[in-house]
Amino acid sequence: MQVLWSLAPILLTLALLLTKLPAWVAPAAGALLAAVLAPTVFGVDPGALGVAVAGGVPTVLEILAIIAGGITLSRVMEYTGAHQRLGQWLSAGAGPSIATGLLMVHGVIPFLETVTGFGVSLIVGVPLLIGLGYTAFRSAVMAVLALTIGPWGSMAPGTLLGARLGHLDFQQLGVTTAVFNLPASLLAGVVTVLLLRGSRGTRFDAGPARLAPWIGVALLSGVAQWALILGANLLVGTAPAGALGTFVLTAAWLLVVRRGRLTPGPGRDVVPYLTLMVGTVIGTTAESALALSGPLSVVGTPALWAFVAVGVGVRLLHLDAAGRRAVPGEAARLWVGTAIPNALYVAFGLTLSAGGVSGALAGALSGMGESYLVAVPFIAALGGFITASNTGAMALFGPLQMDTGAALGVPPVWTNGLHNAAAGWGIIPGPARIQVAHGMAAGSQTSEMPGWAVSRGALFAVLFPTMLAGIVLMSVMGWFLLPR
Structure with a gap:
């Protein structure tokens, strides 16, 4: 009977997510029901529950600040x-080629996602791709495919939450997440090439690119x-890590696309993003090396x-008076x-745990034995799909996945890493991402554009099988790599 009661908060949350109620209602209702069941069904002392939830407040505040900054x-x-201007600089290097597509999907747009997060990069990425000459449909699909970086989006608040929920080392969790993120990187590249088949390899090519060699290039780019x-x-x-890795890959692809020439460069327009990336690297290094704690530990937070x-962007890029009034x-x-x-999903996760x-x-799921480990990525992908956020998916199912894995002898840092990677990939065919990509691309659709017209259904038809293929591959990886 306890198992049925334990399902109730999650089922209630999922049911409310299918309604037209505001996005905050579902996690709030789930957290409230879980809080009621804790003392009445599971015998948890209300004071102890309150202390545990209150202990998550610093994490919630940090996540909220990171989102606000991005x-x-x-x-x-x-x-x-x-x-x-950044888009114009990129378009000066090459036209709508396969090489430029891989530059955007594996480099530019994932980098933008790491420094903004929560799908904000789609608002920039889709117009950039259309400006490069891709059709509206291809631009929307490639922009969403580029979100291979989910666990590191907005400087990784979801991964940070997973570390805090499971009392894990943040860096170790990042490493295990990165291990399982390989299928996402590979599939994003391969599907991009399939989407652009028949296109030229670079704008200097005399004819259409051959498919097989470019599949190999896509796999190498994904690796x-x-x-x-x-x-x-x-x-x-x-x-x-996500910002640094995609920044380096962006530079490498630009050297290929521009035939070894990066000048003239983007100038001061890229400085704010570099400030965020370099500052976070220096700050986290200083925090670790100097064992900073208390107020001094703020130097290590991406927020x-x-x-x-x-501040750098406002001063260096000369945000005008109208912009200063509009931005806040x-x-x-x-x-x-x-x-x-x-924030409510975090409270929900803390209350569940x-x-x-x-x-x-x-306890119930561990009765499935090791076959449960095959299901870990699918459960995670469901969380990503319905919450449209690694943070939300981590709060919703992260504690459950870690507890079940531990019951089967799997170290929580490994279960959580697999969950984190799969949740990030599960987001891509979700309604939230498709809605933004479609909205940004639909206005550019014309009757002269070849191929499919951009629509929500067409985007889902490509993105859902791609997501599912990645989750299957992650499941296979989990079966062989999870220590137990």
Whole structure:
């Protein structure tokens, strides 16, 4: 009977997500029901539950600050025209070729996602791709495919939450997540090539590119993205790893596309993003090396460097008076719509874990034996699909996955890493991402454009099988790699 009660908060949340109620209602209702069941069904002391949930407040505040910084930075870059100028700089290097597509899918757009997060990069990425000459449909699909970087989006608040929920080392969790993220990187590249088949390899080519060699190039590009992010996690830490890895790959692809010439460069327009990336690397390194704690540990949080980057952008890019008036209000509206539901999902996850709900479900699921490990990525992908956020998916199912894995002898850092990677990939065919990509591309659709017209159904028809293939591959990886 306890198992049935333990399912109730999750089922209630999933049911409410299917309604037209505001996004915050589902996690709030789930958290409230879990809090009621904790003392009445699972015998958890209300005081102990309150202490456990209160202990997560610093993590919630840090996540909210990271989201606020990333969104504000994206608005400053938009209002100063920096995003438009960066797009023009990229388009000067090559036209709508396969090489340029891989540059955008494995480099530019994932980098933008790491410094903004929560799908904000689609707002920039789709217009950039259309400006490069791709059709509206291809632009929308490639922009969503580029979100291979989910666990490191917005400097990895979801991964940070997973570390805090499971009392894990943040960097170790980043490494295990990176290991399992390989299928996402590979499939994004391969599907991009299939989408662009018949296109030229580079704008200097005399004819259409042959498919098989470019599939090989896509696989190499995907392996390079995976290896760079894994290496960055090992060398500089998890928060900046996605930004650093995709920045290096962007530079490498630009050298290929521009035939070894990067000049003239983007100039000051890229400085705010570099400030965020370099500042986070230096800050996290200093925090670890000097064992900083208390107020001094703020130097290691991406939230600080996001707002430093905002200040740099305002001054260096000369945000005008109209922009200074518009940015705070627009950023605040976007923040409320994104941050409040995420904060409630964190509270929901903490209540599930501390209230005995997660433990009861884990006990039941562990009865499946090792076959449960095959299901871990599918459960995670469901969480990503319905919450449209690694943070939300981690809060929703992370404690359950770690508890069940531990019951089967799997170290939580490995179960959580697999969950984190799969949740990030599960987001791509979700309604939230498709809605944004479609909205940004639909206005550019014309009757002269070849191939499919952009529509939500057409996007789902490509993105859902791609996501499913990645989750199957992650499941196979988990079966062979999870230690037990």
